[in-house]
Structures are given as C-alpha cells and as structure tokens.
Amino acid sequence: MKISRWYTLSLGIVYFFLLGPFLIIFAASFGAESTLSFPPRGFSLDWFANVFANEQFIRSFWTSLQLGLIATILSLIFGVPVAYALTHFDFPGAGFVETLFSLPILVPGLVIGLSMLNFFVLFGKFDVLTGLMIGHTAILFPYSVRVVSVALRNLDPAVEEAAVNLGANRLRTFLLIVLPNIRAGIAAAFILGFITSFNNVPV
Incomplete structure (x- = not known):
C-alpha cells in the first residue's frame, strides 16, 4: 500500500x-x-x-521510584484476581462491581488526595510512606483491573478448557496457562501503573 x-x-x-x-x-x-x-x-x-548533587532531589526521586514500584506491584497482586473473577464468573451485580472499580479513574486525583489526607489525619496511625502507598495503590488498582480484564477477554477460553479436561485444577490452570498467556497485558498494566504513580502529584 x-x-x-x-x-x-x-x-x-x-x-x-x-x-x-x-x-x-x-x-x-x-x-x-x-x-x-x-x-x-x-x-x-x-x-x-547539580541535579545529581541535590540531596533533596535524589531523596525525592528514590521515594517516588520505590513508591511507584511497590504500589504498582500491589495493585497487580489485587487487580489480577479481581479481573479474573469479573471475566470468568457470572454473579449478581458483576457489572456494578466493575463500574465501581472504575470510579477512581473518573474522580480527580486532587479529590482523592484531600480525602486520604483527611482520613490519615483523623486516624493518624500511618506514616507518610505507608499513607502514600495506600493512596497510590487505590489509584492504580482500577487501571490494573481494566487492562488485565481486556487481556483475559482476548484469551481463548478453549485453552483453559483443554487444561481442565486434561486434569489440571483451577489454580494450576490459572498459574500455568492463564498467567503466561496474559503476560503482555500484565506488563502493560505495570508500565501504565508505574508511570501514573510516578507522575502523580496530588496524592
């Protein structure tokens, strides 16, 4: 062409x-x-x-890097099973639950940041890094669910059915069949989540 x-x-x-x-x-x-x-x-x-000689910049950079990595990994640990449940099991209110997980994407980051600030000030049981980690994980969680759900819906159900028919249980099928076939979706969710966390200023 x-x-x-x-x-x-x-x-x-x-x-x-x-x-x-x-x-x-x-x-x-x-x-x-x-x-x-x-x-x-x-x-x-x-x-x-001068940038690399600035201790405040280096400290802030490493904090952002650690926060982004940990929050992204946690969002995937919680998000992948949720995405699997939403795409493989038909239960009452599944559509509502999926919509509920999308709300953090629609709510401005500043609103979430102020809400969590009030929450942590009220209870005062978390240090700054832990509070940031909880906030960033909550923000990244719906992204992980959305991206991984798309990858799971594109996976041929016959692949899982074949594994189950050959004697594999659900957990073994998920670990050995499903996860390797959606690794591209998981990688995309990881990259998107890390960039979102690293660039997130309000929370």
Missing part, C-alpha cells in the same frame, strides 16, 4: 508537536546561563551535575 504525501506530512506535524517541546527543552538544558533560553547561549553540563 502506497502512503500518500499528505499522510506523511500530517504524521510529521503530529510528531513535531508531540516531541518538539521536549527536544527544545533538552537542547536548552545544555546552555551556560541559569535561565532557560532557546537557542542556548554557551555550553555547559553543570546543570546535570
């Missing part, structure tokens, strides 16, 4: 608007002046060295 010039031009414009600001900021970061300007005046790597 021949790609038209208009399609190529349109694609180039889209990439320019998406990547252009990032490239401009990246180029300006090599400037010698303390203010951001483009084109950069002079050349210096001091700003990169």
